Amino acid sequence: MPKLDPDKAPVRTGSIYPQPYADEMAGRSSLRLGELAGLTQFGVNIVTLAPGAVASLQHWHLNEDEFAMVLDGNLVLAEGLRETPMVSGDCAAWKAGVPVGHRFENRSDAPARFLVVGTKASEEIATYTQVDMKVHVAGGKARFTYHDDTDWTGPRDLPDGGQT
Amino acid sequence: MPKLDPDKAPVRTGSIYPQPYADEMAGRSSLRLGELAGLTQFGVNIVTLAPGAVASLQHWHLNEDEFAMVLDGNLVLAEGLRETPMVSGDCAAWKAGVPVGHRFENRSDAPARFLVVGTKASEEIATYTQVDMKVHVAGGKARFTYHDDTDWTGPRDLPDGGQT
Numbered sequence: 001m002p003k004l005d006p007d008k009a010p011v012r013t014g015s016i017y018p019q020p021y022a023d024e025m026a027g028r029s030s031l032r033l034g035e036l037a038g039l040t041q042f043g044v045n046i047v048t049l050a051p052g053a054v055a056s057l058q059h060w061h062l063n064e065d066e067f068a069m070v071l072d073g074n075l076v077l078a079e080g081l082r083e084t085p086m087v088s089g090d091c092a093a094w095k096a097g098v099p100v101g102h103r104f105e106n107r108s109d110a111p112a113r114f115l116v117v118g119t120k121a122s123e124e125i126a127t128y129t130q131v132d133m134k135v136h137v138a139g140g141k142a143r144f145t146y147h148d149d150t151d152w153t154g155p156r157d158l159p160d161g162g163q164t
Numbered sequence: 165m166p167k168l169d170p171d172k173a174p175v176r177t178g179s180i181y182p183q184p185y186a187d188e189m190a191g192r193s194s195l196r197l198g199e200l201a202g203l204t205q206f207g208v209n210i211v212t213l214a215p216g217a218v219a220s221l222q223h224w225h226l227n228e229d230e231f232a233m234v235l236d237g238n239l240v241l242a243e244g245l246r247e248t249p250m251v252s253g254d255c256a257a258w259k260a261g262v263p264v265g266h267r268f269e270n271r272s273d274a275p276a277r278f279l280v281v282g283t284k285a286s287e288e289i290a291t292y293t294q295v296d297m298k299v300h301v302a303g304g305k306a307r308f309t310y311h312d313d314t315d316w317t318g319p320r321d322l323p324d325g326g327q328t
Contacts, residue, residue: 037257041229093201
């Protein structure tokens with residue numbers, strides 16, 4: 001396949017999160033390069049974060065390796081209370097099953113972009129570490145639960161604010 | 165895991181190709197970022213090509229999706245006789261099983277780098293499209309054969325030079 005034309009890649013905005021978390025993802029958009037190329041084994045997205053936007057709730061994946069490289073702009077990698085400034089060319093990765101919650105935040109006044117690659121496992125659980133929520137994904141469907149695996153029915157903070 | 169320190173990533177030079185093809189890979193080195201991060205589901209490497217160097221023989225993967233993004237410098241993506249100039253930010257991808265041989269070549273007079281991601285399948289066959297060779301990888305071992313799966317014992321050109 002020749003060079004990918006990013007103008008032809010599907011763009012995803014919005015969020016599958018239930019409210020109020022979906023609204024917290026405003027200002028994020030995702031260019032689905034892997035999908036454009038027909039890849040099925042891992043996803044490849046270029047995520048653009050407007051000033052003030054965040055890429056996700058802090059989370060970790062049970063079954064899926066994840067890798068990210070900052071393309072441009074100034075981002076903060078937040079992992080619990082640890083914050084790491086990252087610029088173009090900086091990389092980070094999270095091995096499946098390692099319970100380190102993480103997300104990118106754009107605290108700058110200009111847009112920023114990063115490339116993110118993640119395995120497409122047939123079943124996946126992502127755990128959000130700063131709120132009492134998990135998502136179970138199987139067969140293309142997502143089910144949200146609390147950390148104790150009971151159905152999610154509304155926001156519930158963690159006892160320690162999820163900072164540990 | 166915090167930001168990756170590229171200075172700590174394993175660097176691979178050389179080639180597993182038999183001669184004379186191994187020598188043709190001179191000027192290529194690979195920074196194993198995925199390995200540094202302990203990822204097992206896909207590989208993530210930053211490949212540096214010195215002026216005149218090539219990344220591989222033209223090949224395609226039977227079982228492994230592959231994605232690449234040029235980071236800096238000027239590269240040519242060669243796919244059979246089709247040649248596509250690529251610069252920083254340009255991306256290409258190859259879905260597993262699609263028989264399109266491809267490789268990057270640095271025909272410029274400055275080093276160039278690209279990021280490459282590939283699934284780590286438990287078993288894999290890569291087919292080289294411009295010479296009569298395949299590699300079968302299983303259990304961490306590589307076995308080279310001709311296209312007809314008989315053991316490889318020395319270079320053999322394809323009838324049409326592999327250009328079709």
